[in-house]
Amino acid sequence: MTPDLECTHLTKRFGDTAAVDSVSFSVPPGSFFSILGPSGCGKTTIMRMIAGFLEPSEGDIQIKGKSVLSVAPNKRPVNMVFQHLALFPMMNIADNIGYGLRRAGLPKTEIDQKVGEALERIGLPGIGLRKVDELSGGQKQRVAIARCMVLEPDVLLLDEPLGALDLKLREHMKIELKSLQSAFDTTFVYITHDQSEALVMSDNIAVMNNGRFEQMGSARELYYRPDTAFVAGFVGDTNRWRGRISKKDGQNIELQTESGMMLRGATHGRPLALGEQADMFVRPEAIRIAHSKDDLAVFDNQISGQVTSLLFNGAASRVLVRGEGLQDEIEVNLPQSGEFASLNKGSDVHIGWSSDQGNCFAAGTV
Amino acid sequence: MRTESKLGLALLLTPLLLWLALLIFIPQVDVFLVSLRERIGVGQYQTSLANYLTFFNEPLYLWTFLRTAMMSIVATLITLLIAFPVSYYIAKMIKGRMQSALFLLCLVPFWVSELVRTFGWMILLRETGVFSNILQFVGLASGPVEMLYNDGAIMVGLVYTSMLFMVVPLVTTLESLPDEVVEAGYDLGGNGLSVLREIIVPHAMPGIVSGCIVVFMLSLGNYLTPTMLGGKESLWFTELIYSQFIVRFNWELGAAFGFLLLMLSSVIVWGMLKLTGQSLEKTMG
Numbered sequence: 001m002t003p004d005l006e007c008t009h010l011t012k013r014f015g016d017t018a019a020v021d022s023v024s025f026s027v028p029p030g031s032f033f034s035i036l037g038p039s040g041c042g043k044t045t046i047m048r049m050i051a052g053f054l055e056p057s058e059g060d061i062q063i064k065g066k067s068v069l070s071v072a073p074n075k076r077p078v079n080m081v082f083q084h085l086a087l088f089p090m091m092n093i094a095d096n097i098g099y100g101l102r103r104a105g106l107p108k109t110e111i112d113q114k115v116g117e118a119l120e121r122i123g124l125p126g127i128g129l130r131k132v133d134e135l136s137g138g139q140k141q142r143v144a145i146a147r148c149m150v151l152e153p154d155v156l157l158l159d160e161p162l163g164a165l166d167l168k169l170r171e172h173m174k175i176e177l178k179s180l181q182s183a184f185d186t187t188f189v190y191i192t193h194d195q196s197e198a199l200v201m202s203d204n205i206a207v208m209n210n211g212r213f214e215q216m217g218s219a220r221e222l223y224y225r226p227d228t229a230f231v232a233g234f235v236g237d238t239n240r241w242r243g244r245i246s247k248k249d250g251q252n253i254e255l256q257t258e259s260g261m262m263l264r265g266a267t268h269g270r271p272l273a274l275g276e277q278a279d280m281f282v283r284p285e286a287i288r289i290a291h292s293k294d295d296l297a298v299f300d301n302q303i304s305g306q307v308t309s310l311l312f313n314g315a316a317s318r319v320l321v322r323g324e325g326l327q328d329e330i331e332v333n334l335p336q337s338g339e340f341a342s343l344n345k346g347s348d349v350h351i352g353w354s355s356d357q358g359n360c361f362a363a364g365t366v
Numbered sequence: 367m368r369t370e371s372k373l374g375l376a377l378l379l380t381p382l383l384l385w386l387a388l389l390i391f392i393p394q395v396d397v398f399l400v401s402l403r404e405r406i407g408v409g410q411y412q413t414s415l416a417n418y419l420t421f422f423n424e425p426l427y428l429w430t431f432l433r434t435a436m437m438s439i440v441a442t443l444i445t446l447l448i449a450f451p452v453s454y455y456i457a458k459m460i461k462g463r464m465q466s467a468l469f470l471l472c473l474v475p476f477w478v479s480e481l482v483r484t485f486g487w488m489i490l491l492r493e494t495g496v497f498s499n500i501l502q503f504v505g506l507a508s509g510p511v512e513m514l515y516n517d518g519a520i521m522v523g524l525v526y527t528s529m530l531f532m533v534v535p536l537v538t539t540l541e542s543l544p545d546e547v548v549e550a551g552y553d554l555g556g557n558g559l560s561v562l563r564e565i566i567v568p569h570a571m572p573g574i575v576s577g578c579i580v581v582f583m584l585s586l587g588n589y590l591t592p593t594m595l596g597g598k599e600s601l602w603f604t605e606l607i608y609s610q611f612i613v614r615f616n617w618e619l620g621a622a623f624g625f626l627l628l629m630l631s632s633v634i635v636w637g638m639l640k641l642t643g644q645s646l647e648k649t650m651g
Contacts, residue, residue: 051553074552086550090568099564103555151554 002065004029004187005050005078005155010059012045019045021211022059027155027189027204032181034190034198037208038234043191046208047159050189051080063154074103079148080157084164085140087132093119093143094128100151118146121183137165138173142180149184158190162197174200195235199223207231225268229361232281239282239331242363248274252355255280259327264300265358277363284318285333286357289340290350299352303330307347310334319343321351394628401621417622427606427623434603435630437517438585441524445532445581446574448525453536454566458545472533480527484594487523488514491595515597523591528584532577539573540566575644579635586631603627 003026012020020042027033035043048054050061052073060067068076079100088096094115101111119125122142127135135143141161148156158177162170178201181188192198198205199219206216207230215227226232233240243257255263255278265280272278288296296302305323317334332351334340343349404416421427456468475483490496491513501507513519543566551561567574592602603623610620639645 051549053549053552073549074555074557080550080553082546082550084544084546086544086546088547088550088565090565099551099556100554103557103560147554 001029003027003062004031004064005033005189006062006065007046007050008060008062010046010049010061011057012042012049012054013057018057018211020049020056023208023211023213024059025206025213025216027187029187030185031203032178032188032190032201034192034202034205035208036192036195036198036205036235039193041208042211043193043208044159047080047157047189047191050155051078051157052076077154078157079151079153080159081144081148081161083159083161085144085161087140087144087147089132091132092128093130093132093135096132096143097128097147097150099147104151114150118150121149122146122180138169138176141165141173142176145177145180149186153186155187155189156184158188160192160194162192162194170197177201199235207234209234226281226359229279229281232359232361237284237331239284239287241280241328242277243280245272245274245276245278245360248272253278253360255358255360257328261303261323261326261328263358264355265360266356267360270361272360272362278360279363281359281361282353282357284331287330287332287351287353289319289321289332289334290352291339293350296350296352298354300355301358302350302352304348304350305330307343307345307349310343310345319349321349394625397621397624400617401619401625403618405618417619418626420619421622421626430601430603430606431626431630433601434586435634437520437524437602438582439634441521441528441585442578442582444521445525445528446578449529449532449536449577450570450574453533453540456533457537457540458543458548469533469537472530475526476530480590483527484523484591487519487526487595491519491522514595515599517596519595520592520600520602523595524585524588527588527591528581531580531584535573535577535580536570539570543569571642572644575638575642578638582634582638583631586627 006026008024010020010023011018023046025033035046037043045054049056052068052071056069061069063077068078088099091099094112097115097118098111101114106114115128116125119128122145124139124142127139132140132143144161145156162173162177165173174197177188177190181201190198190201199222202219204216205219205222207214207222209230215222215231222231222235226235232238241255241257241261241263243255243261243263245253246256246262247254251266251268253265253267253272255265257263263280263282265282288299290296293302293304303321303323303326305321305326307319308322308329309320311318311320315336317336318331319334320329321332322329330351334343401417402413402415403411404414406412421431452472456465456472460468488495492498493510493512493514495513497513498507498511501511502509547565547569548561551565556564587604589602589604589608592600593605596602604627607620607623607627610616610623614620
């Protein structure tokens, strides 16, 4: 099947710096593709090139198998939901949604009918005559999507559209966007710096840094098997230690940190040699906390120590643990099942994790 | 606390109220009262509408009145047509230092008095002026060309004098139009013309209307430019008022003219607001 969107060696240079550096990807029809990266990594530049507001320095963009490089933005079969939505404040909701249809020269009755259907689809029937500023943030969001979807684009681009919403609404809109995508059955390309938005909604995610894709894959792949240290650090929370590899046995290695901790981890196929500097990443949720050492017998990393801080945050509560005679603090997820409710600063605890959970990378600059 | 804040409000409002009362309200009322007087003998007056009747019975006065209004409207439209692209360029096409530099360039001419600026135009346009000499030098004219003392010269002067007052409100409103709204207009299939018509102009409407009101009032009430660039025969209404007050010493008729001018500008501004569906609060606020 021809992918809906395919970019090959897409490059954009501003002066000497490459904002986007030879990026290639393809998005199959009807899927939700996210580009995740910190601000300034070049993700907006990719988006603007696909929409046609920027011309690539090199490479090609194909939509449904046809190159669109020579097509003006107003003729491309892609539409964009802008960061601040960019609804037209001088028009009412129906005129906003009907704008593209009017431009396409459709008869008025057909426009009215399509606008009505679109409003029905986004669950806001009968608001056509309202003004833009009478809507709530979530409603505006849906109108912005409907305004694009009435044009039945091959690809819908979304440029961090949830950024301006408050947390609660953002959580809600994540689910809603995903269901709108399957309702309209259109290919969505979504860019964001918020990993949880990308993880929840996407079929495929590309993690971008410094103009390049670090890794492309499903949310699970990125989370469990990061390819690079950047991905390991950027997707999800993680503990991170740097040290020297003091022992190597196949995939399993031992890392001696500068402060003297001895950690066991795995290379997961990456070439790492004895004596090299390496970074190890362990997620707080991969570490088990226990009152007694016996509970941790299955783990090959075991540390006993004291709680130095309690970071209460409901379900995402953490504790910081400092090992006996060590300096580093280790961030550990705190289960909310009740057995650790009495934990306090200074309490003695034991923590452990399996070496398989310790992702090791050659020490880089990231 | 309540009485204190009331006192504070009263004190803050006093200068404004004094200004409004002493400089605008009282003089206008007085002008109106003077315009209703008719001199029937030395130092003897009676109340009548004679001055207004004189105005309506003398075709030259009426003609000058309408001509001034029409010329001012045309000057306002020309100013708008020139200022809009200039403002759009300053507000949207360029960024940073260049933007403030260009904006400043629009302002620079206003550091010189209007009189001096108008003399500048006279130097350019007169028979022995710069343009005339260039035309003769290039061979496009065989003798000296007089470009002063016609309606064209008046129009050039009026547009030039008013430009800043159109550019400032336009730049302000256009700057508040987010780039992504314009981009969305294109993204959804609009072309340059439809984006301009459906998005940019409606957004800039308050600025357009307030700029037009200011420029129209300035042109209508302008005395210097029509007199200097249009010469003695320029037939500008403010000149009639001036000559009634100063030359003829007929304050009663002059006051009637002045009051009619106020009525004219009020009616046209009201009509402009009605026509564009704007309100005074929206355009000035």
